[in-house]
Amino acid sequence: VRIETVWKTFHPDLDRVEAEIRHHLHSDAAIIPEVGAYLLEGGGKRVRPLLSLLAARLCGFERESLYTLAAIVEYLHTASLLHDDVVDMAQLRRGHAAANSIWGNQVCVSVGDYFYAMALHLAVAEDSLEIMEILSAATAYMVKGELLQMAHTKDVQTNRAQYEGIITCKTANLMAAACALPAVAAGVAEPLKEGLRAFGRHLGIAFQMVDDTLDYVADEERLGKLVGKDLMEGKVTLPLILLLQEATAADRARVGEIILKDNLEPHDLQEVILLLGRYEILDACLAVSGDHVRQAKEALAPFPESEARAACFALADYVVERDL
Ligand code: IPE
Ligand code: IPE
Ligand code: MG
Ligand code: MG
DSSP states (O other), X not given: OOHHHHHHHTHHXXXXXXXXXXXXXXXXXXXXHHXXXXXXXXXXXXXXXXXXXXXXXXXXXXXXXXHHHHXXXXXXXXXXXXXXXXXXXXSEETTEEOHHHHHOHHHHHHHHHHHHHHHHHHXXXXXXXXXXXXXXXXXHHHHHHHHHHHHTTTOXXXXXXXXXXXXXXXXXHHHHHHHHHHHHHHTOOHHHHHHHHHHHHHHHHHHHHHHHHHHHHSOXXXXXXXXXXXXXXXXXXXXXXXXXXXXOHHHHHHHHHHHHOSSOOHHHHHHHHHHXXXXXXXXXXXXXXXXXXXXXXHHTTTSOSOHHHHHHHHHHHHHHHXXX
C-alpha cells in the first residue's frame, strides 16, 4: 500500500474531521476563529487525525465520536504549535508567517490556552475517564517536553536518552494518544490497546527525529519552516548529538562553539551542514528513526493482517521517507 493511496482512501473521513474542527472554531470572541482559521486552514498534514482514523479502522470502531476524537487531537497539536512558535520566536509555520509574528505573543499564548482547554472540554462529552486520562496526560507531557527542551538549550552535553525523553514527551505521547483513543472507545482488549499505543509512540519518536533531521536539509519551500532554525534556537537534536559523538576533538570543539554562539551567521549553519555530510550523520539519523519505524510496525503484531494494518505500515514508512 502506498501512502498516497492511504490519504486518498481516508479523504472522506478526513473531510469529516475538518468539518468537526471548523465547527468548534466558532466563538463570539472573534480573535479565536481568526487565529484558529489562519492556522488550521493554512495547511498541516493532519498526521494525527489520520492516526486516529487508522486505529479506528483496525479496531472496527465506526461511531460518530471518532471524528470528535480526531479533531480533539488536532486541536491539542495546534495549541502546542501556537505555544511552540512563541517559545521558539518562529517566523514561518505551514509556509505562512507564524501567527505570533502577526498577532503577537499574548494573543497566541491565549488562543493556545483556549485550544488546549477547549479540546479537553470536548473530550468530557465522551464520558470516559480513560479517555480523559489519556488526553490530559498527553497534554501535560507536551508542556513538560517543551520545558525539558528549554532546560537543555545550548547544552552540548545532551545525550541520546535525554533527547529521546524530550521528544517522547513533546511529540510521541500525543501520537500514542491519537492511536489509543479509538481503541479505548471501541473497548478492545488490553494487548490491542497497548499495541496501538506503542505503534503511535514509536511512530512519534521517528517522526520528531525526521523533523529534526529535515530541519538541516529540507527544501524550505516544501517544509514551510525555516531551515537551520533548530541550530539558531540552540536545540541540540539528534543530528547534533550524533555529530558531537562522531566528530574528531577539533571538529567537536568547533561545533560546540557554533552551538554556543549568540548571533549565528549563515556560514556557521553551512559549516555544520558540511560536517553533517562529512560524518554521514543524516544517514545515521535515518537509521535511528528507521529503527523506531520497525518497532512501531512490530507493535501491531497483535493485529491480524488486514488492509488497515497495511495502511498503518505505509504511514510508518512515510514518516521516514517524507520531505515535509
Ligand atoms: C510539527 O508537526 C511539530 C512536530 C511535532 C515536529 P507536523 O509536522 O505534524 O506539523 P503540521 O501539522 O503538518 O504542520
Ligand atoms: C515540536 O518541536 C513542537 C511540538 C511538538 C509542539 P519543534 O520545535 O521541532 O517543531 P517545529 O519544527 O517548530 O515544527
Ligand atoms: Mg519549533
Ligand atoms: Mg522542528
